[in-house]
Amino acid sequence: MVRSSKRVANRGHKKKKAEGDSSSSSAAEKAAPKIQDAQLAQIAKFGLPSGLSSLADADDFTARWLECLAEGRQWGGASYGGRGVQVHNxxxxxxxxxxxxxxxKTGSTYLxxxxxxxxxxxHCYGLIGVNGAGKTTLLRRLASFTLPGTPLHLKYAYVAQELTPPPEEEALTTLDYTVAADVERALLMKEDADLNEKLTSGADMTDEEVERVTEVVEQLDAIGADQAEDRARAVLKGLGFPERLIDAPVKHLSGG
Structure with a gap:
């Protein structure tokens, strides 16, 4: 009788666990598109280096990392990077x-x-290594949150080393390019402009779009969009850029 009772209890436990797993999967499925859209937007902004599409993580964290991203949970603790991972912000x-x-085709090359x-x-850091050592890849993976363990509460801005501005952007300054590296701000600013254009033109708007007008303004306020230039200028000064180069067209800078 005792064994039978235990079996029933275990079945009940498994059922509850299955229900919990189903709930987690449902939450992950709902959150995943937003996470993926944000990642794709950043990758589209940064561009991909040759071969990055075939880049693989040769560790056991990737699946759990993607699960954390999808569920919006912290990285750290048992099964999620380990208890030794710092989870404070x-x-x-x-x-x-x-x-x-x-x-x-010839095997794996470790970066x-x-x-x-x-x-x-x-602190300011310089990454030193021969061509192909993985310096740019590491920075791009950090900036696009595709490196397992990347702190999710921080913001990352990546400015490409080699810039070839199209004719219409040749007048953009070093400061302009640095501000544009804030992908979240750039996307929100574009959405705000598109929504306001609809409002002023009298075009039909859905209820969701009307609600989104207020949401976008609140999000821009939350990230301090108006102070973006001040923050970018402070970063450039911290990297040793003099004022004359900060406000000069970026095409005047060398590729290094």
Whole structure:
């Protein structure tokens, strides 16, 4: 009788667990498109280096990392990076066990293997390595949140090393390009402009679009969109840019 009772209890436990898993999957499915859209928008902005589409993570964290992104949960704790992972919202970027490799026809080429990535708040860093060592790949993966363990509460802005502005953008300054690297702000500003154009033109708008007008304004306020230039100027000064280069056309800068 005792064994029978235990079996029933276990079945009940499994049923509850299955229901919980189903609920988690449902939440993940709802959140995944928004996460994916944000990632694709950033990747579209940054561009992909040759071969990045075949870049694979040779570690065991990737599946759990994507699950965290989809569910909007913190990275850290049992099964989610380990209990040793910091989950408090500090201004530091500290990621352990980072492994990146290219998987090609001739095998795998490791860019990083069980490395520790550490950027401390308030410090400036220079990445040193031969061509193809993975410097740009690492930065792009951080900026697009596709590196398992990347702190999700921080914002990342990536400005490409080689810039060839189209004719209509040749007058843009170094400051302009740095501000544009804030992809979230750029997307919200464009959405705000599109919605306001509809409002002023008298075009028909759905209830969702009308609600979105207020939401976009609130989101822009929340990220301090009006202070974007001040923040970008402070970053450039911190990197050693003199005022004359900050306000000069970016085409005057060397590719390095």
């Amino acid at each position: 500090s201004g530091d970027v500290i990621i352990d066990n980072v492994t990146l490799c290219y998987v090609g 990083l293997e069980n490395a520790k990535v550490q950027f401390l708040k308030g």
